[in-house]
Amino acid sequence: MELQFFKYQGTGNDFVIIDNRQGRFPKNDTQLVAHLCDRRFGVGADGLILLENDPSTDFKMVYFNADGAEGSMCGNGGRCLVAFAHFLGVIGNETTFNAVDGLHHATIDGDMVKLKMVDVAEVREKPNYSFLDTGSPHHVQLVEDLEHFNVPKEGAKLRYGIYGKPGSNINFVEQSTDDTFQVRTYERGVENETLSCGTGVTAVAIAMHQSGKTESKVVKVKTPGGNLTISFEQQDDAYTNVFLQGPAIQVFKGVISC
Numbered sequence: 001m002e003l004q005f006f007k008y009q010g011t012g013n014d015f016v017i018i019d020n021r022q023g024r025f026p027k028n029d030t031q032l033v034a035h036l037c038d039r040r041f042g043v044g045a046d047g048l049i050l051l052e053n054d055p056s057t058d059f060k061m062v063y064f065n066a067d068g069a070e071g072s073m074c075g076n077g078g079r080c081l082v083a084f085a086h087f088l089g090v091i092g093n094e095t096t097f098n099a100v101d102g103l104h105h106a107t108i109d110g111d112m113v114k115l116k117m118v119d120v121a122e123v124r125e126k127p128n129y130s131f132l133d134t135g136s137p138h139h140v141q142l143v144e145d146l147e148h149f150n151v152p153k154e155g156a157k158l159r160y161g162i163y164g165k166p167g168s169n170i171n172f173v174e175q176s177t178d179d180t181f182q183v184r185t186y187e188r189g190v191e192n193e194t195l196s197c198g199t200g201v202t203a204v205a206i207a208m209h210q211s212g213k214t215e216s217k218v219v220k221v222k223t224p225g226g227n228l229t230i231s232f233e234q235q236d237d238a239y240t241n242v243f244l245q246g247p248a249i250q251v252f253k254g255v256i257s258c
Protein backbone atom coordinates (compact mmCIF):
# COMPACT_ATOMS: atom_id res chain seq x y z
CA MET A 1 0.00 0.00 0.00
CA GLU A 2 1.19 3.56 -0.74
CA LEU A 3 0.11 6.39 1.51
CA GLN A 4 0.36 10.10 0.81
CA PHE A 5 1.20 12.06 3.92
CA PHE A 6 2.07 15.59 5.01
CA LYS A 7 4.47 16.52 7.78
CA TYR A 8 3.62 19.52 9.99
CA GLN A 9 5.16 21.02 13.12
CA GLY A 10 3.81 23.42 15.72
CA THR A 11 6.61 24.79 17.92
CA GLY A 12 8.58 21.60 17.24
CA ASN A 13 5.76 19.20 18.19
CA ASP A 14 5.63 17.28 14.90
CA PHE A 15 2.93 15.29 13.19
CA VAL A 16 2.26 13.05 10.22
CA ILE A 17 -1.05 14.27 8.78
CA ILE A 18 -3.17 12.25 6.36
CA ASP A 19 -6.23 13.35 4.41
CA ASN A 20 -8.71 10.57 5.26
CA ARG A 21 -11.83 12.13 3.77
CA GLN A 22 -12.25 8.97 1.66
CA GLY A 23 -12.06 6.85 4.84
CA ARG A 24 -9.43 4.46 3.49
CA PHE A 25 -6.87 4.70 6.32
CA PRO A 26 -6.81 1.52 8.46
CA LYS A 27 -7.41 3.22 11.82
CA ASN A 28 -7.21 0.08 13.93
CA ASP A 29 -3.74 -0.77 12.66
CA THR A 30 -1.79 0.37 15.73
CA GLN A 31 1.44 -1.01 14.31
CA LEU A 32 1.07 0.99 11.10
CA VAL A 33 0.52 4.23 13.02
CA ALA A 34 3.51 3.49 15.27
CA HIS A 35 5.57 2.64 12.16
CA LEU A 36 4.69 5.93 10.43
CA CYS A 37 5.68 7.85 13.59
CA ASP A 38 8.97 5.93 14.01
CA ARG A 39 11.91 8.27 13.36
CA ARG A 40 14.21 5.53 12.05
CA PHE A 41 11.95 3.03 10.29
CA GLY A 42 9.13 5.39 9.24
CA VAL A 43 8.46 9.10 8.61
CA GLY A 44 8.96 10.19 12.21
CA ALA A 45 6.58 12.23 14.39
CA ASP A 46 5.22 12.76 17.92
CA GLY A 47 1.78 11.75 16.64
CA LEU A 48 -0.38 11.02 13.60
CA ILE A 49 -3.52 12.96 12.70
CA LEU A 50 -6.30 12.11 10.28
CA LEU A 51 -8.47 14.79 8.69
CA GLU A 52 -11.93 13.30 8.17
CA ASN A 53 -15.35 14.48 7.04
CA ASP A 54 -17.77 15.44 9.81
CA PRO A 55 -21.54 15.70 9.28
CA SER A 56 -22.04 18.89 11.33
CA THR A 57 -18.73 20.80 11.24
CA ASP A 58 -15.93 21.59 8.74
CA PHE A 59 -13.95 18.43 9.51
CA LYS A 60 -13.11 15.87 12.17
CA MET A 61 -9.72 15.47 13.90
CA VAL A 62 -8.59 11.93 14.79
CA TYR A 63 -5.36 11.89 16.81
CA PHE A 64 -2.98 9.02 17.57
CA ASN A 65 0.05 9.14 19.83
CA ALA A 66 3.42 7.96 18.47
CA ASP A 67 2.86 4.57 20.15
CA GLY A 68 -0.06 4.00 17.76
CA ALA A 69 -2.92 4.28 20.29
CA GLU A 70 -5.68 6.84 19.82
CA GLY A 71 -4.92 9.72 22.16
CA SER A 72 -6.86 12.43 23.89
CA MET A 73 -6.81 16.03 22.59
CA CYS A 74 -3.63 17.47 21.11
CA GLY A 75 -3.41 21.27 21.05
CA ASN A 76 -0.43 21.66 18.74
CA GLY A 77 -1.81 18.89 16.52
CA GLY A 78 -5.17 20.67 16.38
CA ARG A 79 -3.44 23.87 15.29
CA CYS A 80 -1.49 21.96 12.61
CA LEU A 81 -4.65 20.24 11.36
CA VAL A 82 -6.37 23.62 10.99
CA ALA A 83 -3.39 24.81 8.87
CA PHE A 84 -3.70 21.60 6.80
CA ALA A 85 -7.47 22.05 6.27
CA HIS A 86 -6.73 25.60 5.12
CA PHE A 87 -4.00 24.30 2.77
CA LEU A 88 -6.48 21.78 1.27
CA GLY A 89 -9.10 24.50 0.78
CA VAL A 90 -11.53 22.77 3.16
CA ILE A 91 -11.78 25.99 5.21
CA GLY A 92 -11.06 29.72 4.90
CA ASN A 93 -9.51 31.70 7.76
CA GLU A 94 -11.97 30.51 10.36
CA THR A 95 -13.35 27.09 11.27
CA THR A 96 -15.29 24.95 13.67
CA PHE A 97 -14.27 21.30 13.80
CA ASN A 98 -14.92 18.20 15.85
CA ALA A 99 -12.32 16.44 18.00
CA VAL A 100 -12.29 13.78 20.71
CA ASP A 101 -13.01 16.40 23.41
CA GLY A 102 -15.77 18.22 21.49
CA LEU A 103 -16.09 21.20 19.15
CA HIS A 104 -13.17 23.59 18.56
CA HIS A 105 -13.23 27.00 16.94
CA ALA A 106 -10.04 28.33 15.31
CA THR A 107 -8.78 31.28 13.30
CA ILE A 108 -5.78 31.53 10.96
CA ASP A 109 -3.56 34.53 10.34
CA GLY A 110 -0.63 33.63 8.06
CA ASP A 111 1.32 30.89 9.86
CA MET A 112 -0.38 31.62 13.17
CA VAL A 113 -3.30 29.48 14.32
CA LYS A 114 -5.40 30.41 17.34
CA LEU A 115 -7.34 27.43 18.70
CA LYS A 116 -10.12 27.47 21.25
CA MET A 117 -9.58 24.80 23.90
CA VAL A 118 -12.11 23.12 26.21
CA ASP A 119 -13.30 24.91 29.34
CA VAL A 120 -11.52 23.83 32.51
CA ALA A 121 -13.83 23.40 35.50
CA GLU A 122 -11.36 22.09 38.06
CA VAL A 123 -7.68 22.52 38.95
CA ARG A 124 -6.58 20.03 41.60
CA GLU A 125 -3.92 21.76 43.70
CA LYS A 126 -1.49 19.60 45.67
CA PRO A 127 1.43 20.85 47.80
CA ASN A 128 4.03 20.37 45.02
CA TYR A 129 2.02 20.29 41.83
CA SER A 130 -1.33 20.85 40.11
CA PHE A 131 -3.35 18.44 37.99
CA LEU A 132 -5.92 19.45 35.39
CA ASP A 133 -7.47 18.32 32.13
CA THR A 134 -7.26 20.65 29.13
CA GLY A 135 -8.45 17.97 26.69
CA SER A 136 -5.58 15.77 27.85
CA PRO A 137 -4.50 15.14 31.47
CA HIS A 138 -1.63 17.29 32.74
CA HIS A 139 0.58 17.37 35.82
CA VAL A 140 2.16 20.83 36.31
CA GLN A 141 5.15 21.22 38.62
CA LEU A 142 7.52 24.12 39.28
CA VAL A 143 11.24 23.24 39.29
CA GLU A 144 14.52 25.09 39.56
CA ASP A 145 17.10 25.24 36.76
CA LEU A 146 14.71 23.81 34.15
CA GLU A 147 17.42 23.96 31.48
CA HIS A 148 19.44 21.24 33.22
CA PHE A 149 16.50 19.28 34.63
CA ASN A 150 16.28 15.60 33.60
CA VAL A 151 12.79 15.74 32.04
CA PRO A 152 12.72 12.20 30.52
CA LYS A 153 13.79 10.58 33.80
CA GLU A 154 11.72 12.64 36.25
CA GLY A 155 8.76 12.72 33.83
CA ALA A 156 8.68 8.94 33.50
CA LYS A 157 8.93 8.56 37.28
CA LEU A 158 5.83 10.73 37.90
CA ARG A 159 3.88 9.50 34.86
CA TYR A 160 4.04 5.90 36.09
CA GLY A 161 4.47 6.58 39.83
CA ILE A 162 1.48 8.85 40.46
CA TYR A 163 -0.76 8.12 37.48
CA GLY A 164 -0.13 4.43 36.74
CA LYS A 165 -1.20 2.79 33.51
CA PRO A 166 -3.59 5.46 32.18
CA GLY A 167 -0.81 7.95 32.88
CA SER A 168 -0.60 11.71 32.48
CA ASN A 169 1.51 14.19 30.60
CA ILE A 170 4.05 15.84 32.93
CA ASN A 171 5.00 19.52 32.61
CA PHE A 172 7.99 21.06 34.38
CA VAL A 173 7.89 24.83 34.74
CA GLU A 174 10.14 27.76 35.64
CA GLN A 175 8.79 31.30 35.91
CA SER A 176 10.69 33.95 33.88
CA THR A 177 8.66 37.14 34.40
CA ASP A 178 5.20 38.11 35.74
CA ASP A 179 3.44 36.61 32.74
CA THR A 180 6.09 34.39 31.10
CA PHE A 181 7.00 30.79 31.89
CA GLN A 182 9.46 28.27 30.48
CA VAL A 183 8.05 24.77 30.08
CA ARG A 184 9.42 21.32 29.22
CA THR A 185 6.98 18.44 28.81
CA TYR A 186 7.18 14.66 29.13
CA GLU A 187 4.42 13.29 26.89
CA ARG A 188 2.57 10.10 27.60
CA GLY A 189 2.11 8.04 24.42
CA VAL A 190 5.47 9.32 23.19
CA GLU A 191 6.99 8.31 26.56
CA ASN A 192 9.66 10.94 26.22
CA GLU A 193 10.17 14.68 26.23
CA THR A 194 8.73 16.47 23.18
CA LEU A 195 9.79 19.98 22.12
CA SER A 196 6.39 21.42 22.98
CA CYS A 197 2.90 20.35 24.05
CA GLY A 198 -0.13 22.53 23.35
CA THR A 199 -2.57 21.13 25.91
CA GLY A 200 0.42 21.12 28.29
CA VAL A 201 1.30 24.80 28.03
CA THR A 202 -2.43 25.59 28.30
CA ALA A 203 -2.51 23.59 31.55
CA VAL A 204 0.59 25.42 32.79
CA ALA A 205 -0.94 28.86 32.10
CA ILE A 206 -4.16 27.99 33.95
CA ALA A 207 -2.37 26.28 36.86
CA MET A 208 0.00 29.24 37.31
CA HIS A 209 -2.96 31.63 37.32
CA GLN A 210 -4.96 29.48 39.73
CA SER A 211 -2.03 29.24 42.17
CA GLY A 212 -1.40 33.00 42.01
CA LYS A 213 2.00 32.85 40.28
CA THR A 214 0.60 35.18 37.65
CA GLU A 215 -2.38 37.52 37.61
CA SER A 216 -2.29 37.93 33.85
CA LYS A 217 -5.00 36.33 31.73
CA VAL A 218 -2.65 36.36 28.75
CA VAL A 219 0.27 34.07 29.50
CA LYS A 220 3.38 33.57 27.36
CA VAL A 221 5.13 30.22 27.37
CA LYS A 222 8.58 29.40 26.02
CA THR A 223 9.12 25.76 25.09
CA PRO A 224 12.30 24.23 23.63
CA GLY A 225 10.51 24.32 20.23
CA GLY A 226 9.20 27.90 20.31
CA ASN A 227 6.77 30.33 21.85
CA LEU A 228 3.04 30.01 22.48
CA THR A 229 0.47 32.39 23.95
CA ILE A 230 -2.47 31.28 26.08
CA SER A 231 -5.41 33.51 26.96
CA PHE A 232 -8.51 32.81 29.05
CA GLU A 233 -11.30 34.19 31.20
CA GLN A 234 -11.79 33.07 34.76
CA GLN A 235 -14.70 32.99 37.17
CA ASP A 236 -14.24 31.31 40.55
CA ASP A 237 -12.46 28.05 39.71
CA ALA A 238 -13.73 27.81 36.12
CA TYR A 239 -11.70 28.84 33.09
CA THR A 240 -13.55 29.65 29.86
CA ASN A 241 -12.70 31.13 26.45
CA VAL A 242 -9.32 29.41 26.63
CA PHE A 243 -7.22 30.05 23.51
CA LEU A 244 -3.87 28.62 22.42
CA GLN A 245 -1.99 30.60 19.79
CA GLY A 246 1.22 29.93 17.85
CA PRO A 247 2.75 28.91 14.54
CA ALA A 248 1.74 25.77 12.59
CA ILE A 249 3.96 24.97 9.62
CA GLN A 250 3.93 22.45 6.75
CA VAL A 251 7.43 20.95 6.56
CA PHE A 252 7.18 18.43 3.69
CA LYS A 253 4.94 15.94 1.98
CA GLY A 254 5.63 12.51 0.57
CA VAL A 255 4.49 9.02 -0.22
CA ILE A 256 5.43 6.07 1.98
CA SER A 257 5.02 2.45 1.03
CA CYS A 258 3.87 0.24 3.87
Ligand SMILES: N[C@H](CCC[C@H](N)C(=O)O)C(=O)O
Pocket residue numbers: 013065071072073074075076077136137168169187188189190196197198199200
Ligand atom coordinates in the same frame (compact mmCIF):
# COMPACT_ATOMS: atom_id res chain seq x y z
N1 LIG B 1 1.25 17.07 22.10
C1 LIG B 1 -0.14 17.22 22.41
C2 LIG B 1 -0.66 16.44 23.56
C3 LIG B 1 -0.86 15.03 23.21
C4 LIG B 1 -1.52 14.33 24.35
C5 LIG B 1 -1.07 12.96 24.47
N2 LIG B 1 0.33 12.81 24.74
C6 LIG B 1 -1.96 12.22 25.44
O1 LIG B 1 -2.14 12.64 26.57
O2 LIG B 1 -2.57 11.23 25.01
C7 LIG B 1 -0.50 18.67 22.51
O3 LIG B 1 0.08 19.50 21.84
O4 LIG B 1 -1.45 19.01 23.23
